Amino acid sequence: MIGIIGAMQIEIEHIKSVMEYVKTKEISGIIFYTGKIYGKDITLAKCGIGKVFAAVCAEAMILNFKPDVIVNIGVAGTLTDSLNTADIAIAKSVVHHDLDTSPLGDPFGLISGINIVNIECDKNVVRLLEKCAKPLDVKCECGVIASGDQFVCTSEKKSYIRKTFNAIACEMEGASIGHVCFINGVKFGVLRAISDGADEKSHMDYQEFVPIAAKNSFKVIKNFIEEY
Numbered sequence: 169m170i171g172i173i174g175a176m177q178i179e180i181e182h183i184k185s186v187m188e189y190v191k192t193k194e195i196s197g198i199i200f201y202t203g204k205i206y207g208k209d210i211t212l213a214k215c216g217i218g219k220v221f222a223a224v225c226a227e228a229m230i231l232n233f234k235p236d237v238i239v240n241i242g243v244a245g246t247l248t249d250s251l252n253t254a255d256i257a258i259a260k261s262v263v264h265h266d267l268d269t270s271p272l273g274d275p276f277g278l279i280s281g282i283n284i285v286n287i288e289c290d291k292n293v294v295r296l297l298e299k300c301a302k303p304l305d306v307k308c309e310c311g312v313i314a315s316g317d318q319f320v321c322t323s324e325k326k327s328y329i330r331k332t333f334n335a336i337a338c339e340m341e342g343a344s345i346g347h348v349c350f351i352n353g354v355k356f357g358v359l360r361a362i363s364d365g366a367d368e369k370s371h372m373d374y375q376e377f378v379p380i381a382a383k384n385s386f387k388v389i390k391n392f393i394e395e396y
């Protein structure tokens with residue numbers, strides 16, 4: 169079973185439209201779609217925006233549908249000059265950029281208890297996602313993806329996240345999904361297409377490029393399902 173989570177309708181609708189034998193189940197207000205794509209078992213959900221919804225969704229998916237792997241798909245802001253709108257960012261690891269106990273001497277982003285900052289994605293999942301992005305006519309980079317409960321839209325914040333975590337893209341769900349997968353021992357990956365520059369004009373880019381970015385993320389996950 170391959171689990172797929174997107175935050176918004178636009179991020180899941182293409183993949184939902186190619187699913188066959190679809191059944192639905194609602195848990196904690198989230199609709200889980202189970203069915204088949206390329207003959208493979210899929211569970212798909214729209215978690216909603218932000219880290220809490222993302223964590224609830226990942227935990228409910230793991231406990232109820234027992235996926236072998238979860239891939240978080242969708243859109244993100246770029247943190248580098250080399251990734252532009254419509255390009256693909258694949259996480260090697262994820263971090264919570266807004267998790268901060270640094271006044272107590274901890275590194276920024278430390279997840280106390282498990283005592284790590286970066287949550288590593290499954291290496292085979294990363295490799296396969298990278299391979300599946302190749303046929304698209306856009307740039308693809310693998311690196312750290314940073315999540316926080318805020319839409320990043322200032323050069324100052326963008327530069328803080330890039331420098332502190334060496335991150336290539338920012339969004340609002342990936343690290344939560346990775347965190348939940350990590351504590352449950354489930355393989356995971358995060359696949360995002362760039363919707364905006366995460367700076368002062370990001371809200372303008374975002375409205376224009378979300379549909380294109382969501383389509384590109386769909387194309388990669390579709391290839392991934394076929395190859396997995």
Ligand code: SAH
Pocket residue numbers: 175176217218242243244245246318319320321338339340341363364365366367370374
């Ligand atoms: N009220 C809006 C909120 C969208 S938030 C709505 O319900 O549609 C933006 C979404 O896109 C989040 O899911 C986040 O993961 C992603 N995203 C894209 N660009 C981002 C950026 N610059 N900073 C943070 N998240 C971003």
